[in-house]
Amino acid sequence: MEVEPVTLEVGDYVLSPEMCVERKSVSDLISSLSSGRLYNQSVAMTRYYRRAMLLIEFDEARSFSLQPRSAVGSEIASFSIPSKLVLLTLHFPKLRILWCQSPYVTAELFQSLKEGQREPNSTSAIAVGTDSESAKHQGRLYNIAPQDFLLKLPAITFKNYRYVMNHVEN
Numbered sequence: 001m002e003v004e005p006v007t008l009e010v011g012d013y014v015l016s017p018e019m020c021v022e023r024k025s026v027s028d029l030i031s032s033l034s035s036g037r038l039y040n041q042s043v044a045m046t047r048y049y050r051r052a053m054l055l056i057e058f059d060e061a062r063s064f065s066l067q068p069r070s071a072v073g074s075e076i077a078s079f080s081i082p083s084k085l086v087l088l089t090l091h092f093p094k095l096r097i098l099w100c101q102s103p104y105v106t107a108e109l110f111q112s113l114k115e116g117q118r119e120p121n122s123t124s125a126i127a128v129g130t131d132s133e134s135a136k137h138q139g140r141l142y143n144i145a146p147q148d149f150l151l152k153l154p155a156i157t158f159k160n161y162r163y164v165m166n167h168v169e170n
Contacts, residue, residue: 009129016117
């Protein structure tokens with residue numbers, strides 16, 4: 001596996017032209033969920049990549065959990081990290097969540113995910129999410145904001161929203 005260090009607008013790692021990974025430590029995950037940054041990152045990843053993934057990487061020296069067992073309550077609370085992760089997965093059904101216990105396990109996971117996949121082009125990966133790339137991405141004919149609004153409506157999914165945009169006048 002060859003790693004090319006570049007600055008990306010979308011994701012932390014591009015493993016193939018169709019696969020993007022946002023990597024978070026537990027502390028960064030908590031901060032990103034609280035600030036809304038992870039929501040925006042998930043929007044971008046699922047918009048531009050067929051296989052978008054969130055990798056939560058734990059510290060080797062600590063237990064493999066988001067919070068202590070004593071902090072887990074029986075109620076669903078909007079401020080709790082597990083509740084926020086559930087909401088994230090409900091809002092982004094295409095987003096896959098991966099858990100790794102160390103950077104070494106992450107490297108092994110990336111190697112297995114890349115098996116049989118094409119190598120990404122660094123120039124293309126850098127351009128994803130920029131204004132010029134956004135306008136021409138997949139021959140997009142519509143503004144992003146109405147697409148996002150449409151995707152929030154009941155019965156509208158990633159599978160049918162383009163059909164609705166192309167075949168419904170009003």
